[in-house]
Amino acid sequence: MALPLEGIKIIDFTGVQAGPACTQLLAWFGAEVLKVERPGVGDVTRRQLRDVPDLDALYFTMLNSNKKSLTLNTKTPEGKAIMEQLIREADVLVENFAPGALDRMGFTWERLQELNPRLIFGSIKGFSEESPYADLKVYENVAQCAGGAASTTGFWDGPPTVSAAALGDSNTGMHLAIGILTALLGRAKTGRGQKVSVSMQDAVLNLCRVKLRDQERLEHVGYLEEYPQYPNGKFTDTVPRGGNAGGGGQPGWILKCKGWQTDPNAYIYFTIQEQNWARTCEAIGKPQWANDPAYATARARQPHIFDIFAEVERWLADKTKFEAVEILRKFGVPCAPVLSMKEIAHDPALRASGSIVEVDEELRGKYLTVGSPIKFSDFKPNITGAPLLGEHTDEVLGRLGYSAEQIAKLRQNKVI
Ligand code: COA
Numbered sequence: 111m112a113l114p115l116e117g118i119k120i121i122d123f124t125g126v127q128a129g130p131a132c133t134q135l136l137a138w139f140g141a142e143v144l145k146v147e148r149p150g151v152g153d154v155t156r157r158q159l160r161d162v163p164d165l166d167a168l169y170f171t172m173l174n175s176n177k178k179s180l181t182l183n184t185k186t187p188e189g190k191a192i193m194e195q196l197i198r199e200a201d202v203l204v205e206n207f208a209p210g211a212l213d214r215m216g217f218t219w220e221r222l223q224e225l226n227p228r229l230i231f232g233s234i235k236g237f238s239e240e241s242p243y244a245d246l247k248v249y250e251n252v253a254q255c256a257g258g259a260a261s262t263t264g265f266w267d268g269p270p271t272v273s274a275a276a277l278g279d280s281n282t283g284m285h286l287a288i289g290i291l292t293a294l295l296g297r298a299k300t301g302r303g304q305k306v307s308v309s310m311q312d313a314v315l316n317l318c319r320v321k322l323r324d325q326e327r328l329e330h331v332g333y334l335e336e337y338p339q340y341p342n343g344k345f346t347d348t349v350p351r352g353g354n355a356g357g358g359g360q361p362g363w364i365l366k367c368k369g370w371q372t373d374p375n376a377y378i379y380f381t382i383q384e385q386n387w388a389r390t391c392e393a394i395g396k397p398q399w400a401n402d403p404a405y406a407t408a409r410a411r412q413p414h415i416f417d418i419f420a421e422v423e424r425w426l427a428d429k430t431k432f433e434a435v436e437i438l439r440k441f442g443v444p445c446a447p448v449l450s451m452k453e454i455a456h457d458p459a460l461r462a463s464g465s466i467v468e469v470d471e472e473l474r475g476k477y478l479t480v481g482s483p484i485k486f487s488d489f490k491p492n493i494t495g496a497p498l499l500g501e502h503t504d505e506v507l508g509r510l511g512y513s514a515e516q517i518a519k520l521r522q523n524k525v526i
């Protein structure tokens with residue numbers, strides 16, 4: 111069956127994580143993605159954090175599956191000419207170089223439009239053009255700090271903390287993918303391409319929207335009732351770090367289970383759902399709390415919420431995180447075991463759904479990678495391996511009309 115994006119040609123002029131994550135997603139859905147890389151060097155992630163000498167690192171393979179690779183020095187006149195040929199026949203060009211790098215190469219947005227008015231140009235930068243930091247080079251944690259995630263993550267008595275989730279990198283790539291697909295739909299109506307820009311700061315902020323909500327609430331009422339600081343602690347004029355608090359209207363916390371002394375992940379997330387309080391009390395062996403005025407309402411519970419969590423921990427002391435969830439689920443308590451990466455890697459359900467897949471590559475052999483978190487009723491993305499550096503150079507240049515002799519000369523001159 112034809113995949114939805116089959117026939118869409120994407121030039122993937124990206125590196126590290128943010129750009130590659132975007133184009134990888136589009137490749138999974140059928141787009142023909144051609145990664146353009148510096149000859150002899152390639153995407154830096156090919157060599158970063160290698161686990162097997164001389165093989166492309168998992169950092170690279172997990173972000174570049176289902177793509178082709180062309181080596182091309184786009185700073186040489188011959189390389190530029192080849193790039194221009196590719197742009198003329200492409201639907202989409204995606205880049206995430208340092209600010210100004212593409213312009214310095216001669217591929218300004220104006221030039222791209224001249225070459226191909228139907229081209230959709232996707233661009234990721236750390237900050238938007240309006241930002242005073244627009245000239246900065248940016249990696250993941252820089253964006254998390256600038257987008258509001260770090261100041262609101264962690265514990266109130268500790269420093270700002272970054273998340274392990276790639277809120278700055280892969281998240282920005284996902285935002286750009288939405289923008290590109292929107293521009294493709296727009297082009298079907300107007301016949302014109304357009305530039306789609308996403309800044310990492312903005313993409314992080316978009317996921318921190320509830321913290322912006324909290325800032326406004328704090329300014330209106332002076333406190334945030336769902337934070338652990340309420341009502342016994344103090345609020346300042348900015349949203350505090352709330353540890354593992356629920357963050358929405360339902361208080362929750364990470365609680366110790368059997369074995370926490372030796373297993374760093376022997377915990378569950380436990381949520382007190384207001385409308386499910388009576389059954390929650392039943393589940394944890396405290397049915398008397400259901401109608402006790404000191405426990406019956408969220409307002410009454412909040413001043414001693416940590417004593418309540420401590421009681422729940424006592425109930426959890428002889429149960430593993432899996433046993434605890436098995437019980438709590440029967441009472442409708444929103445909860446989950448804190449899963450380690452090892453548990454996730456071996457989780458049969460994640461394999462069955464295709465969210466984790468095993469790829470078998472000629473050089474590396476079998477390895478795990480992520481699959482599409484987006485599921486479709488008509489197709490299941492087939493995740494293949496990542497290309498070797500320049501694996502498709504001859505094929506692509508041949509298609510563009512270059513003879514074997516010309517290709518050999520380009521190689522000799524280090525253009526490819
Ligand atoms: N042929 C010739 N030159 C090439 C090339 C090619 N195929 N591909 C890249 N280059 C050049 C660039 O033009 C640039 O040259 P210049 O500095 O002379 O203009 C140079 O290689 C390095 O580019 P870049 O990789 O962007 O710079 P860097 O390694 O110093 O910075 C980042 C890396 C990620 C910090 C930077 O690209 C950045 O801030 N990107 C935007 C935000 C982003 O996506 N961050 C990463 C999130 S994972």
